[in-house]
Amino acid sequence: MAAFLMEKSVDAGRGRRAYRPMAEINVTPFVDIMLVLLIVFMVTAPLLTVGVSVDLPQTSAAPIRGQDEPLAVTVRADGAVYLQDTKIEIEELPERLRAITRNNAEARIFVRGDRTLAYGRVMEVMTRITTAGFTKVALVTEQPQPAARRR
Numbered sequence: 765m766a767a768f769l770m771e772k773s774v775d776a777g778r779g780r781r782a783y784r785p786m787a788e789i790n791v792t793p794f795v796d797i798m799l800v801l802l803i804v805f806m807v808t809a810p811l812l813t814v815g816v817s818v819d820l821p822q823t824s825a826a827p828i829r830g831q832d833e834p835l836a837v838t839v840r841a842d843g844a845v846y847l848q849d850t851k852i853e854i855e856e857l858p859e860r861l862r863a864i865t866r867n868n869a870e871a872r873i874f875v876r877g878d879r880t881l882a883y884g885r886v887m888e889v890m891t892r893i894t895t896a897g898f899t900k901v902a903l904v905t906e907q908p909q910p911a912a913r914r915r
Contacts, residue, residue, distance in 0.1 A: 845889060
């Protein structure tokens with residue numbers, strides 16, 4: 765990617781011109797490309813954390829704030845259980861959670877259950893998580909939208 769320029773020099777006495785290459789690296793195109801890539805990644809990064817589609821119930825509780833990224837366990841309307849974006853059997857859930865958190869009982873785990881799902885199925889998932897030794901388990905809901913925004 766180096767641009768080679770030819771420099772003319774006059775050979776003393778003969779009148780011939782000799783060309784010698786002069787190499788310079790022009791970094792301006794590299795900087796331009798990096799800035800464009802930075803902007804593209806900044807715009808697309810929030811869109812990549814979509815996860816499993818589920819219709820969450822609404823509540824007016826304040827969001828939970830924390831330093832570490834929580835694990836998400838999702839229970840879809842058909843009863844299927846997902847750990848992050850991967851579908852798993854409910855029997856595998858405690859073992860997989862222990863492996864991911866390296867037996868850290870203080871790891872935050874968010875349970876997302878579809879609003880049409882039977883309460884018992886969500887409680888079954890939460891029971892499996894708490895009996896595995898995890899103490900920070902929370903249910904995820906959506907904030908209700910004001911009447912003016914609903915359409």
